[in-house]
Amino acid sequence: MDWYHSVFELIDMRSFSNLWFWIALAVVWSTASHWVLGVPWDMVMRARREGGQYEADLEDLIRIYTNRILHIWRVSGLWILGFACFFLTLLGGLGFFYDFEFGQAVFLLLFPMTIVGGLALFTASRIQTRQESGEDLYRRLHLQRVLTQVIGMISIFVTALTGMFHNLSVGVFG
Template identity: 30%
Template sequence: MPGAEAILALLDSRSFGSIWFWVILTLAWTMAGRRSLGVPSDVIAAAGRGGAGAEDDPAALTLLDWLSLTLPRWQLGPREGAVLLGIGAFLVSTLAVLGFGYGLEMAQALVLLILPFAGLFALDLRLARRLGAVLARAEIGQPVNEAGAEAARLLRHHRRVGLAISVLSVAVTAFYGAAWMLAHPYGF
């Protein structure tokens, strides 16, 4: 079966010793930290600085507008969520067995890259559900400044958690990659 051998050969190629793996890891976490649910960080920061005056804060309105545009993309029904969870769990567990069970370096690297993003994706979905409730309350009469401040607070907290996950993920990947390179100096 040449197709299966080609896939296993690709998964067994050098990862931790390649500069491209580290570039992809760095770019992936950099891009993940730039936005929360598609809302730019400067919009979140501006909404957090808004005053509690009687008139509506333009920054809070801007944040709520961003949320009304981006939140529908983050809504999953029970059926879509179950299918996504099943496919994701199958792929990650397959890579984990190939990587840590059979010692394939590329599969180990992919697990260390994908698994934290799966956790961050779950947190994104949870945040979207919470922000959907904030947006619904703003649509039925909650003052714009209060809704904007609450949304900005939730987004800032999510960003801090995402930053902690990214730092931990890169550190674990770097330590594991260094240990792999020490244990396998010639790649096998």
């Protein structure tokens, strides 16, 4: 048995029938909804509940992360956007036009995350321009988290439908 066969047997490029893909999908969306603008959600809840130093720490972290996100966007945002569009177009074309299952799976994993990234950029911009703090900041972070979770639920649903369709069509016609 050669190394190429061993590696591809371990990785299994048939993504929708691979348990590791579904575990990765769950981990990605769980992580995305837990970390709001780089800050863990339990820290937001603790700051809201207890205030004081926890609230000051949260506002400092939000200021640091929003400055970081907006700086990266100002310095290289168009390059990142261009590469992301190229890569997603490549994956979408390979996946859906040429029926490459791995391309479909990665596209269905990354495309919604780019929407969440754009939403995070918008939220960071709003927080910085309005200098939000206290209850306004909590509301903004809560909205960011809820929208991320809604995007995640829709993404998981569409990915599951695509995966079931692909597995059923491969099982019947393959």
